[in-house]
Amino acid sequence: MGAQDLNFLSLASLLVFLIPIIYFNTRLKLVINKTLITSIIRMCVQLGFVGVYLEFLFKLNSPLLNSVYLLIMISIACQSIIRSCNLKFKLFFVPLFFSLLIPFVVILFFFNAVVVRIDNLFEAKYLIPIGGMLLGNSLRSIIIGLSNFYAGIQKDEKVYLYSVSLFNNRMQALKPYFLQSFSAAIAPIIASMATIGLVSLPGMMTGQILGGSIPAVAIKYQIAIMFSIFYIEYFSTMLAVIFSLKVGFNELDVLNQDIFVANE
Amino acid sequence: MNNIPEPVNNHAPKSQTMIKFESVCLSLQGKEILTNFDLTILKNEKVLIQGKSGIGKTTLFKLLLGFGTIDKGKVIFNGCKISKAHITGIREQIFYLSQDIDLRDGIINNLINEILKANSISYKNDKLNELLTFLDLNIGILEQNVKDLSGGERQRVGLLICFLLDRPVWLFDEPTSALDDVMKKKIVDFILDQEKTIIIISHDSVWKKNRNIKIERWE
Numbered sequence: 001m002g003a004q005d006l007n008f009l010s011l012a013s014l015l016v017f018l019i020p021i022i023y024f025n026t027r028l029k030l031v032i033n034k035t036l037i038t039s040i041i042r043m044c045v046q047l048g049f050v051g052v053y054l055e056f057l058f059k060l061n062s063p064l065l066n067s068v069y070l071l072i073m074i075s076i077a078c079q080s081i082i083r084s085c086n087l088k089f090k091l092f093f094v095p096l097f098f099s100l101l102i103p104f105v106v107i108l109f110f111f112n113a114v115v116v117r118i119d120n121l122f123e124a125k126y127l128i129p130i131g132g133m134l135l136g137n138s139l140r141s142i143i144i145g146l147s148n149f150y151a152g153i154q155k156d157e158k159v160y161l162y163s164v165s166l167f168n169n170r171m172q173a174l175k176p177y178f179l180q181s182f183s184a185a186i187a188p189i190i191a192s193m194a195t196i197g198l199v200s201l202p203g204m205m206t207g208q209i210l211g212g213s214i215p216a217v218a219i220k221y222q223i224a225i226m227f228s229i230f231y232i233e234y235f236s237t238m239l240a241v242i243f244s245l246k247v248g249f250n251e252l253d254v255l256n257q258d259i260f261v262a263n264e
Numbered sequence: 265m266n267n268i269p270e271p272v273n274n275h276a277p278k279s280q281t282m283i284k285f286e287s288v289c290l291s292l293q294g295k296e297i298l299t300n301f302d303l304t305i306l307k308n309e310k311v312l313i314q315g316k317s318g319i320g321k322t323t324l325f326k327l328l329l330g331f332g333t334i335d336k337g338k339v340i341f342n343g344c345k346i347s348k349a350h351i352t353g354i355r356e357q358i359f360y361l362s363q364d365i366d367l368r369d370g371i372i373n374n375l376i377n378e379i380l381k382a383n384s385i386s387y388k389n390d391k392l393n394e395l396l397t398f399l400d401l402n403i404g405i406l407e408q409n410v411k412d413l414s415g416g417e418r419q420r421v422g423l424l425i426c427f428l429l430d431r432p433v434w435l436f437d438e439p440t441s442a443l444d445d446v447m448k449k450k451i452v453d454f455i456l457d458q459e460k461t462i463i464i465i466s467h468d469s470v471w472k473k474n475r476n477i478k479i480e481r482w483e
Binding site: 156158159161162163164165166167168169172176251252253254 | 326329330331332333346348351352355356358359360362364365366367368370378379382383425429
C-alpha cells in the first residue's frame with residue numbers, strides 16, 4: 001500500500017490560492033511577490049530534479065554514488081550555512097565540512113546499522129532521505145551557533161581581549177561566548193522535542209503514514225530521527241565552533257576581522 | 265605582596281630592560297599612529313605617559329599584550345619578541361587595567377575565583393579582606409554583578425584583581441580617573457611603592473607629585 005499518486009493538474013490546482021495572496025501583497029504594497037514567485041519556481045524545479053535523480057540513484061543503488069551524493073549535500077549545506085552567517089566561504093568551508101561530516105557519518109551509519117538494522121548500510125532508500133533529513137535539520141543550529149559566536153565576540157571585542165589578558169587562556173576567554181551561542185543553537189531542537197506530537201506532526205511521520213506505514217512504526221522512526229537530529233545538531237555545532245577557531249583568530253588569539261563578508 | 269610571579273630571567277640585574285620598543289611603525293586605518301618609535305623601560309621602573317588623546321598611548325599596551333601588530337620595528341618584552349611562541353609567558357607577567365575596565369559580566373566573586381584559578385593562584389581570605397579594606401570596598405560588593413558597579417567601584421575592583429594576581433608588570437590606563445582625591449593619593453602611593461615595572465597613562469596630576477616616577481610627555 002502506498003500514497004495515492006498526484007497528477008500534475010491536481011498539483012497545479014494549489015496555485016489557485018496564490019491568486020489572493022498576490023492580490024493582497026499588491027494592495028498592501030508588500031514587496032515580496034517577486035521573491036515569492038522566484039522561491040516557488042525554485043522549489044518546484046529543485047524538487048523536480050531531486051525526483052529525477054533520486055529515481056536514478058535508487059535504481060543504481062551504488063554505494064559510491066550514494067556516498068558522493070551525500071558529500072555533495074554536505075558541501076551545499078556548508079555553503080548555505082556560511083552565507084547565512086555572513087562569513088567568508090574560502091576560510092570556513094573546510095572546517096565546517098568536517099564538523100558536519102564527522103557527526104553526520106557516525107550518527108547516520110549508527111542509525112542504519114544499529115537502529116534500523118539494514119544489511120546494506122549504503123542502501124539508497126535509507127541513506128539518502130534520512131541523510132537529507134538529518135542534514136536539513138542541523139543547518140539551523142549551526143547557523144545560530146556559528147553566527148552568534150563570531151558576532152558576539154566581534155561586538156564585545158574589548159571585553160574578550162581583556163579576558164584574554166586576565167585569564168591568559170584563550171579557551172577561558174571564549175567560554176562565555178561559546179556557552180551563549182551553543183545554548184541558543186540547541187534550544188530550538190530541545191523545545192521541539194518537548195512539543196512534538198502536541199503542536200506539530202512531523203513531516204517524516206506524515207510521509208510514512210501516507211506511504212502506508214502503520215502509525216506505531218512511523219512513531220518509532222520519528223523518535224529515532226529526533227534523537228539523531230539532536231545528536232547531529234549538538235556535535236556539529238560544537239565542532240563547527242572548535243574547528244573554525246584556527247581561521248577565526250590569529251596566532252595571538254585576536255579575532256580576524258577579515259572573516260566577515262562586508263555588508264553592502 | 266606575596267607570591268610575586270618571577271619574570272623569565274629571574275637572575276637579571278635590576279637595571280635589565282623589561283620593555284623595549286625599537287623603531288616601531290604602526291598605521292591604523294591609514295593614519296600613522298607610531299613612526300620610528302623608541303622606548304625603553306627598565307625592570308621596576310615607573311613611567312607616566314602623558315599626552316593628548318588619540319596619539320597611540322593605549323596602543324602601546326595593546327602591542328605589549330599582542331592585541332595589535334606593528335608594521336615595522338620590534339617590540340621586546342623581557343628579552344622576548346611578542347610572538348606566538350612567547351605570548352602566553354608574556355601575558356602571564358602583565359596585568360593590564362584598561363580605561364573602561366572591560367570585565368565580562370557576572371558575579372564579581374565568581375569572576376575573581378575563575379581568573380585566579382585560571383592563573384593557578386590561591387589566596388587567603390585575610391588577604392582579600394585586607395585589600396577590600398584598603399580599597400574601601402564593602403565585602404558585599406563581591407556578590408554584585410559587574411554591570412551594576414559604578415565607575416569608581418569598577419576601577420577599584422580592577423585594582424583588587426591586579427593586587428591578587430600580583431603580576432610583575434602593571435599597565436594602567438587612566439586607573440584613577442573615577443576615584444576621589446583621598447583614594448587617588450592612597451592608591452598612587454601604594455602602587456608606586458611596589459617592586460614592579462609600571463607604566464601609567466594618566467591625565468591625573470596626582471601621579472606627578474611622586475618622585476619615584478619618570479614622566480614621558482608625548483606631543
